[in-house]
Amino acid sequence: MKALVYKGPGKKAWEEVPNPVIKESTDVIVKMVATTICGTDLHILKGDVPEVEIGRILGHEGIGEITEIGSGVTQLAVGDRVILSCVSSCGRCSNCRQGLYSHCLDPEGVAGIGWIFGYMIDGTQAEYVRVPFAENSVYKLPAGVTESEGILLSDILPTGFEIGVQYGHVQPGDVVAVIGSGPVGLSAVMSARLYGPSKIIAIDLDKSRLARAKDFGATDIVNSGDEDWKQQVLAMTDGHGVDVAIEAVGVPETFTMATVIVRPGGSVANIGVHGKSVDLALNELWIKNIDISMGLVNTNTLAMLLKLVAEHKLPAESFVTHTFSFDQIMEAYEVFGNASKHDALKVLIH
Numbered sequence: 001m002k003a004l005v006y007k008g009p010g011k012k013a014w015e016e017v018p019n020p021v022i023k024e025s026t027d028v029i030v031k032m033v034a035t036t037i038c039g040t041d042l043h044i045l046k047g048d049v050p051e052v053e054i055g056r057i058l059g060h061e062g063i064g065e066i067t068e069i070g071s072g073v074t075q076l077a078v079g080d081r082v083i084l085s086c087v088s089s090c091g092r093c094s095n096c097r098q099g100l101y102s103h104c105l106d107p108e109g110v111a112g113i114g115w116i117f118g119y120m121i122d123g124t125q126a127e128y129v130r131v132p133f134a135e136n137s138v139y140k141l142p143a144g145v146t147e148s149e150g151i152l153l154s155d156i157l158p159t160g161f162e163i164g165v166q167y168g169h170v171q172p173g174d175v176v177a178v179i180g181s182g183p184v185g186l187s188a189v190m191s192a193r194l195y196g197p198s199k200i201i202a203i204d205l206d207k208s209r210l211a212r213a214k215d216f217g218a219t220d221i222v223n224s225g226d227e228d229w230k231q232q233v234l235a236m237t238d239g240h241g242v243d244v245a246i247e248a249v250g251v252p253e254t255f256t257m258a259t260v261i262v263r264p265g266g267s268v269a270n271i272g273v274h275g276k277s278v279d280l281a282l283n284e285l286w287i288k289n290i291d292i293s294m295g296l297v298n299t300n301t302l303a304m305l306l307k308l309v310a311e312h313k314l315p316a317e318s319f320v321t322h323t324f325s326f327d328q329i330m331e332a333y334e335v336f337g338n339a340s341k342h343d344a345l346k347v348l349i350h
Contacts (some may be wrong), residue, residue, distance in 0.1 A: 003057040004128030004329055009047030014329050017057065020122065020130035025072030028134040030064035032326075034147040034350035035124045037336045038086075038155060039250075040180070040273060044118070048275050051110075052119060059091040059125030060086040060117035061154035063147055066138075067128070075135045083306070084124060084131060085299045086155040087114035091136035101136075102296040107310065108132055115296060124154075125329065125349070139302055143308045148320040148348055149309050152187070156346070157305055157316065159271060159297040160187025164246040165195065166301075167293035170271030172196035174243035177233060179257055181209035181222070182339070183319060183346050184271055185248030189214045190314055191305075197244075201259070203229070203237060208343050217319060224257065233261050240264065247271060252278040262290055270294040319346045326350070 003017045028047045044052050062084045066076055076082070082297055088108075089101035095112075096104050100288050104114040107120055117123040122130070123199055131138060141150050170176055173288060174197040178188050181204040192200055202213035210221040222232045234241060241263035250272025258268045259281065268290060285292075309316045321344050324332040331350050335342045 001127035002114065002326070003023045003122070004059065006044060006052055006054060006056045006058055006207075008054050010045060010046060012058070012330075012333070013293075014327070017126070020128055022068060022070050023130065024132060025070040026135065027070040028066050028073055028076060028131050028138070029068040030084065030129050030131055030138075031063075031067050032062050032064040032127055032129060033081070034064075034151055034348055035059050035062040036154075036346055036348060037125075037333060039184075041118065041125075043273065043275065043339055046141050046174060049119070056118065057122035057126050057129075059123035060119070061151060062124035062129070063141060063150045063154075064129070070134070073134055076138070081141040083141055083150050083153050083302070084117070084129070085137050085139065085302055086117060087297060087299045088116050088131070088133050088137045089114050090133050092252055096136070099298060099300040100229060101298045101300055104133075106237070114298075127326065134156050135284045139306060142306070145306070145310050146317060149316040150320055151348060152316050152346070153302055153306055154310065155299075156299065156319075157187045157191065157309075157314075158299045158302050160189075160248070161191040161238050161305060162297050162299075162301055163293075163295050164188035164248065164269050165192045167295060168244040168246055168267045169291070170195040170197055170244050173198045175199045175237050176244045176246065177201040177203055177242040177258075177261055178218075178246045179203045179254045180248035180272065181206065181213045182248065183242045185246070186213060186216045186319070186345070188246050188248060188271065189213055189218050190316075193217045199236060201233060201242065203233070206340055212345070216315065223332060230261060237263065241266060243267070244269065250274050252276070259290070259292075261289075264288040264290075267291040267293065320348045321345045323348045323350065
């Protein structure tokens with residue numbers, strides 16, 4: 001089969017590799033129908049994730065058809081079309097029993113981390129993939145849900161909802177600010193609507209992404225390149241700040257932005273993957289009773305979000321802006337890696 005292989009920092013290749021095989025009784029083999037690229041893949045290619053070995057197949061999102069099942073798999077069958085969760089979880093350990101799938105104690109490669117596709121084991125940017133703990137790590141794709149919709153449920157939609165909206169404790173009537181209008185930020189914008197906030201403010205430097213944010217449910221937009229961006233945000237509240245500030249970029253400056261616009265008693269929910277440490281002004285924040293949260297997605301809301309997507313309660317189809325075939329995956333990386341130049345959100349590779 002062919003797959004996208006990590007060759008070291010800055011290097012990748014679409015090349016022939018051996019087909020995956022069943023290793024454990026709970027495995028299935030999936031023929032990939034569609035996959036996509038995540039910002040985490042770009043971090044790996046930059047060398048920001050040194051644990052990833054040269055020769056690893058990248059990718060942790062996808063839709064496919066089961067072609068083989070392990071002897072212990074009883075709830076899935078050959079021919080089932082499934083969404084692959086970006087988090088693999090045994091469903092039995094103490095963390096999984098609490099819904100903390102992201103810290104499954106029994107994943108392959110590294111105990112205590114559920115994200116292993118494209119990290120500790122071969123991933124989904126390939127013609128076939130081995131899926132461990134399949135019965136707790138794939139979800140059957142309902143009829144009527146398109147590839148463009150289903151692909152979002154592997155990672156970005158649960159991430160925006162769980163780590164942004166749920167961890168941020170969004171409540172009816174809240175004013176919510178989402179810093180960063182990339183795919184995960186827009187997932188937070190879109191899913192925050194489920195809780196009935198009075199305002200959702202999208203903040204970004206990119207004018208086209210800000211314009212798109214309104215299609216996903218933002219009531220207001222602010223360009224963070226404006227000198228008075230903070231005053232604009234405060235003017236949209238009562239002057240005291242937003243109830244929930246969601247950071248969806250992953251750089252120190254945007255995390256600090258979230259902390260300076262949140263009101264006393266409010267919440268800062270950090271979704272962004274940070275490659276270096278940030279300064280935290282505890283000397284100023286402690287007296288404001290600020291709640292700060294962060295985390296790796298559990299995907300324990302995937303089944304619920306899938307129902308909403310299937311019933312068209314969430315405009316998930318709007319995320320995919322570019323489509324490619326598998327043999328165009330290198331071109332797909334160029335487009336996604338230069339998203340502003342190409343006005344790209346998610347790319348669908350199928």
